[in-house]
Amino acid sequence: MRNASVIGLGMTKFGKNEASLKSLAISACKEALIDAGNPKVDAIYVGNFLGGQLAGQEIIGSILAKELGLGPIPATKTEGACASGGIAFRQAYHMVAAGIYDTVLVAGVEKMTHASTNLVTQAINSAMDNDSNEGISGLTFPGFFGVVANRYMYEYGAKEEHLAMVAVKNREYAMHNPKAQFQKETSIDEIMHARPITSPLGLFHCSPITDGAAAVVITAGNTGVKVLASGQASGPPLMQDIPDLLSIEAIQESARQAYEEAGLGPDDIDVVELHDCFAMTEILAIEDLGLFEKGTGWKAVEQGLTKHGGKVPVNTSGGLLSRGHPIGATGISQIVQIVSQLRRTAVNQVEGVRIGLAQNLGGTGAFSTVHIFEGSGV
Amino acid sequence: MRNASVIGLGMTKFGKNEASLKSLAISACKEALIDAGNPKVDAIYVGNFLGGQLAGQEIIGSILAKELGLGPIPATKTEGACASGGIAFRQAYHMVAAGIYDTVLVAGVEKMTHASTNLVTQAINSAMDNDSNEGISGLTFPGFFGVVANRYMYEYGAKEEHLAMVAVKNREYAMHNPKAQFQKETSIDEIMHARPITSPLGLFHCSPITDGAAAVVITAGNTGVKVLASGQASGPPLMQDIPDLLSIEAIQESARQAYEEAGLGPDDIDVVELHDCFAMTEILAIEDLGLFEKGTGWKAVEQGLTKHGGKVPVNTSGGLLSRGHPIGATGISQIVQIVSQLRRTAVNQVEGVRIGLAQNLGGTGAFSTVHIFEGSGV
Incomplete structure (x- = not known):
């Protein structure tokens, strides 16, 4: 296996956008190709989850190859629910490292806001095992992570304020990210009095x-x-098969693999983007990545250890909570932020960073990817 | 890159089946794992196209890992319309050849018959570029290949009988394949008088x-x-971007790559499974694979060169036309048949075969994969 590195980054503004699925993907790809100096591209991978269900559009890989003028190169879409982007990156990286391709374009894209919330919720539930009883029983993702949050607070003594602290931190980062969906200032008080979604999770969680x-x-x-x-x-893709609701096995295992391959441990990581689909998930993830002991993540948040000046700044892009979560694009946008940090050109730049980590989750723990990156250390 | 080989095969009967998407996939996977001697599996790849749209089910990779008891291994779904299976196989093969994984399970699955024909037709059209004018204008896949067939007959002198000869050949093969969807005998006459779909293509085409x-x-x-x-x-995923309607560039290019990598040419191929989504497509494909000169495929069919005793038997499983076309499963089922041929255990076994080829198409030429296999030559 040879070395491979990221040489180009592109990203649309996240939020409500009138552009089509295809147009969004083309914009990000063009920006990444220009940033990379317009190299000859040998293949394209695309992370996408709901193109078929919400936009009536599959074959996005082939469409991009054609629209970008890349010739008859191999094009592949990967799907692993919200981890579709991270999985696309992993395939592409390995194909370069193995010498199959020299240069690969990896895109992630999702188009969601044109559909009704009901339709989106129903489509997202295709990330549960609907042949068993989860989908049938009406469990949703906020429902699942609400249960987890209640149990976490019960087991470890965390309070609703700690969930709000995660949401405030990520909003404060997003306020400085012109590509983030939400840039309006908020407060612990506003978050704790916002519209409830699934107790204890409110709108900002x-x-x-x-x-x-x-x-x-x-x-x-x-x-x-x-x-x-x-x-x-x-x-486990089913809630009842999860042995411990307060640990996400796929995060732990994907992190174990990545640390082993990199020859590094959690203490070597200078900056992290992780999958805060809910405020609760960020607390679980900082524990499952080994950055903080199990059951102490909420204390780390309280002590400011996951922001600038703390042990390891987390989600300096604003995270899924405030940067936004166009599902297939999320894993790639995390990598855009980590690579920007290691290039020393990021929004909310962290000083002196050399090693960064991006973690992307799918389903209620059905998939996780972890990628570790190294900057030049200039 | 190290050598890799296929050591396990599994396949459900194709047709109308009350089992769920997940159950179908589990059945085929269990059979393949048993056939392989239940090895330790390092990763799973799944080709699937319409799980989200027709079955409300994504994350099939993770579900299979769990249901088959394979542990927390990486699981990935790939999509490239009707080439989703071939693309899954290609990813898996390269990951083994590159030494990332030692043993990989590759599945393909589709669940279609429970949905209305209108819904299926609409879902399949997500394999066109619907942001441009194809989907909007109402072009369907039978419509596209009907246009191609008319043009082919005009240019090269083929007649409707030649399309029927392809359909009869594949039905005759399917009659001996207990896993094929259609096993009822038919005739040129019945085919030519069957319900028209898009002139000149009728039901059997x-x-x-x-x-x-x-x-x-x-x-x-x-x-x-x-x-x-x-x-x-x-x-090109758009009809108006195709320079020559009578050649499928993606088939030619994927074949060129495969022949070059194998150090072989079309004359070295002993048995072929190819993507006869329509009778016309089989004639184009035998030409674009280089098995017969462009414009002469219909003569080869007429002369019996694509069946037992001819130059190279094609679609001895019955092909998409009669084995059936559960979209995501098709590319893998082609490989099941080719590997069976090279093991000398196939339905419609061809004598003395050593080299086999499987070709899987997506869209109206948006994707193609070609894999070449070698048996022990016993």
């Missing part, structure tokens, strides 16, 4: 419905931000 | 709506039927 696309270019060698490791794991 | 799943196990080394080469290409 849940990632929004978003349109958007992100893209990166990976190439062989060390000319960009180096990919140190790629981890991917699966976990 | 169009692949059916089908439920089914297929699976294979790939492992490092030479213990099974060896994978010699993998080609994948894209082509």
Whole structure:
């Protein structure tokens, strides 16, 4: 396996966007290709989850190859619910590292805001095992993570304020990110009195419905931000099969793989983007990534250890909660932010960062990917 | 890159099946794992196209990992319309050849017959570029290949009888395949007087709506039927962008790659499964694969060169036309048949075969994969 690095970044503004699925993806891809110096591209991978259900559009890989003028190159869409983008990146990275392709374009895209909330909720539930009883019983994702949050507070002594602290932190980061969906200032008080979604989760604790696309270019060698490791794991797709509701096995296992491959541990990570689909999920993820002990994540949040000046700034882009969550694009947009941090050109730049980590979750723990990157350390 | 070979095969009966998407996939996977001797599996890839739209079910990769008891292994769905299966196989093969995984399970699955024909037709049209004018103008896949057939007959002198000869051949093969959707005998006369779909294509010239799943196990080394080469290409997803309606660029390019990688040419191929989504497509494909000169495929069919005793038997499983076309499963079921041929255990076994080829198409030429396999030559 040879080295591979990220040499191009592109991303649309996230939020409500009148552009089509295809147009969003083209915008992000063009920006990434220009940023990479318009290299010859050998293949394209696209992370997308709901193109068929919400936009009546599949074959997005082939469409992009044609529209971008890349010739008859192989094009592949990958799906793993909300981890579709991270999985696309992993495939592309391995194909470059293995020498099958020299340079690959990886895009993530989703178009959601044109559909009704009911339709979106129904489509997102295709990320549960609907042949068993979850979909039939009416469980939704906010429902699942609401249960988890209640149990977490009961077990470990966290309070609703700690969920709000995650949401405030990510909003404060998003306020400085012109590509984030939400830039309006908020407060603990506003968050705690916002419209309830599933107790204890309110409106600000849940990632929004978003349109958007992100893209990166990976190439062989060390000319960009180096990919140190790629981890991917699966976990139980059914709530009743999860042995411990307060740990996400797929995050732990994908992180274990990535740390091992990189020869690094959690203490070596300088900056993180992780999958805060709900405020609760961020607290679980900082624990499952090994950044903080199980059951202490809420204390780390309280002490400011997950922001600038703390142990490891988390979701400096604003995270899914405030940057937005165009599902297929999310995993790629996380990598855009981490690579920007390691290039020292990010919004909410963290000083002196050299090693960054991006973690992307799918379903209620059905998939997780972890990628670790190394900047030049300039 | 190290050698990799196919050591396990599984397939449900194709046709109308009351089982769910998940159950179909599990059946095929279990059969393939048993056939492979229940090896430790490092990852799973699944080709699926319409799970979200027709069954409200995505995350099928993770569901299979859980249901099959494979542990927290990486699981990935790939999509490239009707080439979703071929693309899944290609990813899996390269990950084994590159040494990322030692043994990978590859499944393809689709559940279609429970939905109305209108809904299925609409869902299949997500394999066109609907942001441009094709979907909007109401073009369907039978419409496209009907236009192609008319033009082919005009240019090269083929007659409707030649389309019927393809359909009869594939039905005759399917009559001996207990897993095929259609086993009832037919005749040129019945085919030519069947219900018209899009002139000149009638009912027997169009692949059916089908439920089914297929699976294979790939492992490092030479213990099974060896994978010699993998080609994948894209082509214009819009009819008006296709320079020559009578050639499918993605088939030509994917074949070119595969022949080059294998160090073989079309004359070295002993048996072929190809993507006869319509009778016309089989004639184009035998030409675009280089098995016969452009414009002469219909003569080859007339002379019996694509069946037992001819130059190269094509679609000995019955093909999409009569084996059936559960979209995501098709590419894998083609490989099941080719590997069976090279194991000398196939339905409609061809004598003395050593090299086989499987070609899987997506859209109106948006994707094609070509895989070449080598048996032990016993």
